[in-house]
Amino acid sequence: MPGYCMNSPAIQRVYLFGTCLIDVFHPAAGLASVQLLEREGIEVVFPEEQTCCGQPPYNSGYDEEARAVARQVVRRFSESIPVIVPSGSCAGMLRQHYPSLLADGPLADAARDLAARTYELHEFLHRVLQVRWQDHGDPVKIVMHTSCSARREMGVREDGLALLRQLEGVEVCEPESAETCCGFGGTFAVKMSEISAAMATDKCRAVQATGADQLLSSDCGCLLNIDGMLRKQGAHLPAEHLAEFLWKRTGGDTP
Amino acid sequence: MSGFTNHPDQDFGVRIHDALGDAELRESFHGAMTFLRDRRRAQFPDPEALETLRDSGAAIRDRALAQLPDLLEQLEDRCRHNGIQVHWAETAEDANRIITGLIRAVNGKRIVKGKSMATEEIGLNTALEAAGFTCLESDMGEYIVQQAHETPSHIIMPAIHRNKASIARQFAEQIPDTPYTEDVDELIGTGRRVLRRAFAEADVGISGVNFAVAETGTLCLVENEGNGRMSTTVPDTHIAVMGLEKVIEKLADLPDLMRLLPKSATGQAITTYVNMISGPRRDDESDGPRQVHLVLLDNGRSRIYADRQLRATLRCIRCGACMNHCPVYERLGGHAYGTVYPGPIGQVVMPQLFGLDHAGKLTQACSLNGACGEVCPVRIPLPDLIRRLRHEGVSTDPASPVRGHGRQRRFSEALIWRVWCFIHTRPPLYRLVTRVATRARHWLPPLPRAWTRHRAPLQPADRSFQEMMRHREDRRS
Numbered sequence: 001m002p003g004y005c006m007n008s009p010a011i012q013r014v015y016l017f018g019t020c021l022i023d024v025f026h027p028a029a030g031l032a033s034v035q036l037l038e039r040e041g042i043e044v045v046f047p048e049e050q051t052c053c054g055q056p057p058y059n060s061g062y063d064e065e066a067r068a069v070a071r072q073v074v075r076r077f078s079e080s081i082p083v084i085v086p087s088g089s090c091a092g093m094l095r096q097h098y099p100s101l102l103a104d105g106p107l108a109d110a111a112r113d114l115a116a117r118t119y120e121l122h123e124f125l126h127r128v129l130q131v132r133w134q135d136h137g138d139p140v141k142i143v144m145h146t147s148c149s150a151r152r153e154m155g156v157r158e159d160g161l162a163l164l165r166q167l168e169g170v171e172v173c174e175p176e177s178a179e180t181c182c183g184f185g186g187t188f189a190v191k192m193s194e195i196s197a198a199m200a201t202d203k204c205r206a207v208q209a210t211g212a213d214q215l216l217s218s219d220c221g222c223l224l225n226i227d228g229m230l231r232k233q234g235a236h237l238p239a240e241h242l243a244e245f246l247w248k249r250t251g252g253d254t255p
Numbered sequence: 256m257s258g259f260t261n262h263p264d265q266d267f268g269v270r271i272h273d274a275l276g277d278a279e280l281r282e283s284f285h286g287a288m289t290f291l292r293d294r295r296r297a298q299f300p301d302p303e304a305l306e307t308l309r310d311s312g313a314a315i316r317d318r319a320l321a322q323l324p325d326l327l328e329q330l331e332d333r334c335r336h337n338g339i340q341v342h343w344a345e346t347a348e349d350a351n352r353i354i355t356g357l358i359r360a361v362n363g364k365r366i367v368k369g370k371s372m373a374t375e376e377i378g379l380n381t382a383l384e385a386a387g388f389t390c391l392e393s394d395m396g397e398y399i400v401q402q403a404h405e406t407p408s409h410i411i412m413p414a415i416h417r418n419k420a421s422i423a424r425q426f427a428e429q430i431p432d433t434p435y436t437e438d439v440d441e442l443i444g445t446g447r448r449v450l451r452r453a454f455a456e457a458d459v460g461i462s463g464v465n466f467a468v469a470e471t472g473t474l475c476l477v478e479n480e481g482n483g484r485m486s487t488t489v490p491d492t493h494i495a496v497m498g499l500e501k502v503i504e505k506l507a508d509l510p511d512l513m514r515l516l517p518k519s520a521t522g523q524a525i526t527t528y529v530n531m532i533s534g535p536r537r538d539d540e541s542d543g544p545r546q547v548h549l550v551l552l553d554n555g556r557s558r559i560y561a562d563r564q565l566r567a568t569l570r571c572i573r574c575g576a577c578m579n580h581c582p583v584y585e586r587l588g589g590h591a592y593g594t595v596y597p598g599p600i601g602q603v604v605m606p607q608l609f610g611l612d613h614a615g616k617l618t619q620a621c622s623l624n625g626a627c628g629e630v631c632p633v634r635i636p637l638p639d640l641i642r643r644l645r646h647e648g649v650s651t652d653p654a655s656p657v658r659g660h661g662r663q664r665r666f667s668e669a670l671i672w673r674v675w676c677f678i679h680t681r682p683p684l685y686r687l688v689t690r691v692a693t694r695a696r697h698w699l700p701p702l703p704r705a706w707t708r709h710r711a712p713l714q715p716a717d718r719s720f721q722e723m724m725r726h727r728e729d730r731r732s
């Protein structure tokens with residue numbers, strides 16, 4: 001676990017690990033993450049040589065393929081600065097799983113070092129940088145879905161909510177049974193599609209029952225799953241990545 | 256009727272489909288699981304104290320496992336000293352043969368059994384029937400399930416899938432002189448009358464064991480109905496069956512485990528009965544069994560024990576909390592798994608006992624959300640173990656410690672990950688692929704039906720994040 005006693009003014013540079021889902025499906029969330037960090041005076045290093053964290057094959061049992069990708073991440077993010085990840089599940093992969101995945105190879109120490117300086121974006125903004133924001137938007141009610149990895153593996157549920165609560169015009173709520181998985185689970189959604197759909201159906205119902213105007217999450221996988229089903233059902237509940245929402249509400253402009 | 260099989264993977268998809276389509280079943284499980292989760296939460300109001308207690312629970316079980324061979328020897332020794340006869344069973348068949356032999360030796364006719372998952376695991380009832388004995392289940396839930404020729408759907412609450420009305424119907428049909436009633440107290444009263452008679456007449460009582468204390472040779476058994484106490488004290492012969500991992504080092508280890516087990520299982524501070532069995536009736540005592548036997552069951556546990564990571568499986572104290580908190584179990588119920596142990600712990604134990612060729616598919620019914628690992632009172636890293644078993648399922652390593660390893664490997668899937676890896680370890684190629692995907696986003700081949708049947712199609716953005724960042728850099732410089 002990384003420490004939070006770091007003297008935040010001392011942090012001048014961080015890495016951003018963009019994640020593959022953000023790269024392809026939610027690029028605006030990636031850009032918002034960069035901008036949120038830069039606004040705090042932090043230089044964001046974005047290594048071009050990045051792809052994915054390796055979680056899809058890892059969770060499917062294909063450790064060798066996952067390891068090859070993990071090695072690449074460890075090598076590319078080797079400078080001793082924090083690695084910021086705008087996703088609970090990819091951050092969890094780096095922090096909780098790389099050390100054991102790479103334990104038996106030459107990168108064992110480097111993997112442990114990387115794990116210790118990996119942060120989920122909102123955790124970093126809230127706990128390390130301790131940002132203070134002004135809200136610039138109209139009153140809105142949002143429903144926040146915290147992913148299971150953000151909640152359990154990373155323990156950062158409170159960070160996302162705390163940032164949202166800084167925004168005066170934003171009424172924040174969570175769906176009933178907020179702690180229950182939305183049914184995404186990566187390849188699980190395809191391999192066990194019926195179970196996944198049953199779980200997603202319940203999550204969609206709970207999310208809609210809040211009467212919120214907008215759905216937020218800091219994990220793209222969950223967003224794709226819940227939003228995908230809501231759109232299929234013809235529901236009108238726009239979904240957005242938390243970082244993007246936070247950036248827009250706090251005065252950020254679009255690129 | 257659902258039953259256990261040695262091939263849980265067979266028709267797993269069909270059972271999943273049927274379970275999800277059964278609205279009544281889903282309602283029952285949703286209600287019951289919500290109730291149990293709330294009760295558990297109320298028992299652990301202080302999260303920090305809970306985590307400390309879980310640390311202790313895990314440490315106690317770990318310490319016992321670390322010295323398992325010695326503790327088992329000590330247990331055998333202390334038990335013999337207390338007058339308990341100890342039998343070792345390497346396989347389910349061995350255990351059934353030993354138990355049948357013991358019953359024959361005392362010329363047993365009427366057998367009652369307290370709730371025991373170990374005896375479910377070895378299929379004791381079927382074995383006894385084949386040998387010409389009938390054995391009456393005396394736990395109310397087990398009794399209901401047995402009478403209906405079903406199998407338990409939960410390790411703590413075997414009849415949780417049944418509602419009042421169906422039990423009322425069953426009792427009215429199957430128990431003579433029983434009028435139809437949905438009054439729960441009356442239903443329980445009816446069941447009890449039958450069971451009381453059976454206890455009074457029984458000559459052999461069979462039970463499970465929750466913990467066996469090596470230091471003192473004491474068998475600890477917790478329960479709520481008193482049927483465990485009846486089964487272990489009224490008949491002349493008591494046969495206890497336990498998985499060999501249930502041994503703990505000393506009596507002082509018991510309090511913390513008891514602080515964890517009932518609260519995690521049913522949300523009770525303590526069970527109604529806590530039985531500490533330390534031997535048969537002594538000469539100066541007027542009741543109690545004249546013979547007590549302990550059957551120590553291996554049935555694949557030694558193999559689990561041999562692997563450092565998988566060994567954590569054996570810490571399990573069978574509380575059921577992992578299934579109560581599993582969103583998949585809640586939606587499927589226990590029968591869909593087709594296994595004695597359903598839910599997360601079942602997904603970890605069963606593939607190891609039956610082999611990944613017969614039960615490897617079970618490991619796929621998990622979104623790795625981590626709810627089970629978060630509540631396990633002895634900190635078994637269930638999601639990690641499920642992932643590990645997925646790995647063994649597709650592993651081509653001949654040294655894999657799990658039976659049936661590699662048998663879940665499909666050429667097509669292996670190829671997909673090979674190609675995936677090829678692309679993702681070559682950033683320039685990856686960028687080319689994402690460039691094509693974003694440019695051709697309106698003409699991409701559709702995703703698997705498994706995704707699109709329930710969700711709108713996925714569409715890449717018009718530019719990738721990496722591309723945006725490159726443009727940004729260019730503009731700046």
Ligand code: SF4
Pocket residue numbers: 570571572573574575576577578600630631632633634635637
């Ligand atoms: S794995 Fe843990 S939570 Fe599940 S039954 Fe065993 S002890 Fe209980």
